[in-house]
Amino acid sequence: MPDNGLMPAALRWLPVWRRNLRVWFKLAGPALVGNFGEPLLYLLALGYGLGSLVGVVGELPYLVFLASGIICSSALFTASFEGMYSAYTRMAVQNTWEAMLATPLEVGDIVLGELIWGASKSLISAAAILLVAAALGAVDGWRALWALPAIFAASLCFTGMALVIAGLAKNYDFFLYYHTLFVTPSLLLGGVFFPLDGLPPTVRAVAEWLPLTHTVAIVRPLMTGTALSDVAIHLLVLAFYGGLAYALATVLIGRRLRG
């Protein structure tokens, strides 16, 4: 620790992140049941049910195709929920951030801590899905583990975007806009349930702008052992959205907390 008794600036997000982790541990039981149970149900019902109609997508059995998409959409959902509802609760209802701002932490530290926390929570859920998918034989070898850092990076971006919405929100109902206008279209058009090749060009063009599309484009090849291409472009898109969202969220939340 430096002489002035302050934490180094690069580590000030850590106590914010640890606070959320400690709260998560208290409720880890139901959280983990959800993390394992939900994807298991989806994969079983859709993977086998729908899969019996679809057969294969490209050279992949539908269950395998679906598992590599659901791990991404679940990261989007987990990160969005954490960045909107949970973060908003800490900001506007429990005044947790206000309390933090009486200590040697800055708004940027809090936003960064929340960002990394949202991504960490998504990582936990992604790890659970990966285990379930592996148990169902929907994973192609150890290379699939590389999906986890990719999911973490994408979830930084997803949480950041949700934090922007939290920074703008006046109440919980506001989040429905984001759900309807962004999260649901991402789920449907991001390549989770079906490949984008068959979509009309205009719809396809919209899909190309969605961060989830780029997440699936990295994660699916890693999990299924198919060819990976344009990784740098996909990561750049995610970094662009994520960086912009972090900066914007810090400004918006700063404006709310510091008059």
Next chain:
Amino acid sequence: MIEAKDLSKSYGDQRVVDALSLSVPAGICWGLLGPNGAGKTTFLRMLTGNTSPDVGSLRVLGHEVPREALKLRRHIGVVPQQDNLDVDFSVVENLRSYASYFGISRAELQPRVSRLLKFAALESRADSSITALSGGMQRRLSLARALVNEPKLLILDEPTTGLDPQARQLIWQQLRALRTRGMGLVLTTHYMEEATRLCDQVTIMDHGRILDNGSPQQLIARHIEAQVVEVYGKGLDSWHGANGEALAERFEQAGDTCFYYAEDECPLLEALSGHPELSYLHRPANLEDVFLRLTGRELRDA
């Protein structure tokens, strides 16, 4: 411990702090008084660097604020107007997580925790959840939490609002104990009795400006006659015309009550003795009289 020069802050076209300059010596208990909307809370937020003044300079404990706010916040404790304890944690977990925001290590913290729980009289509630605590307990925990970094200056925004008399007495004792140890205290309150009991120096402000400054006794002596007689009841008007008006140095009518201010109350009390239809209360002048004289009696619903 506080040096403010020409501080101003506006929200839109409303000026909440207006060219405020003041100096508060180290180690005292300083009270900031004013009606709702006077600018007290904005000024307190400036002290922690959480509101930036539009113009002016501010030094707290020698640190320039808001530029050196983080360094400063290492050495101050804040008890907010509305408790913002972490409801996801127990009493002792609240102290631990708050300490972690200061980067205080577990080993450093451990002896402090038991001391703070004892100070807050919450030893038996260490593992209680926050929602299970009474309002008074939550306040005490807020106070204990603000001490976790062993601050040199403690800032309290209406520390006893909403508490029962027992809880308030305990907070007062605790604040006096801290002051005796040499900690500087800054507090806002709407209870003039509280300010009189606790504060070495008070500043009365309104509309973002300082109205006056001094010890409670100095302010009373400066603005108010020594004695006050409050009179009410049927027949007040005729008694007032015949006696009250002439016998007091000054009077003020508020609703059904007339306040008479005098250095010598004896003529007033004598004149009242023959009027059983009138009720009255005789008391020494207090800080509330000063406050109302300086800021007026009309309601503030800001």
